[in-house]
Amino acid sequence: MLRKLSIVSLVILIIAGLMYALVYFIFIPKTAIVLVPFKWRNISPGQKKNSYYIYLGRPGTANDNGDSWIEKKGNYAFYLDVDYNADTIAKFVRIYYTFHTGLFYKTQNLLIDSL
DSSP states (O other), rough: HHHHHHHHHHHHHHHHHHHHHHHHIIIHHHHHHHHHHHHGGOOSSSHHHHHHHHHHHHSSOSSEEEEEEEETTEEEEEEEEEEEEESEEEEEEEEEEEEEEESEEEEEEEEEEOO
């Protein structure tokens, strides 16, 4: 009786682990790719600072060296970081997301591009 119970418990643990891995490594990243803000999909380095402001609006965080935009969708928070050179031309663009629930927490880069 104890042996059957331990086998059933082991099978349940393996199935739960596989489901967790499937959600963490497959479903969360694939959903993030689909949910990336539409305007952010066409962002690339090499543009002037004003071009980004016109296209994306004012950033959430701005300084001399770079700007950051944040957009939240459900449990996802998407971040767009743009770093500028001395001539205010973008030299580096990064899009990444964080996903947070009580059971899952994941941060992953979606795009890193530089000149």
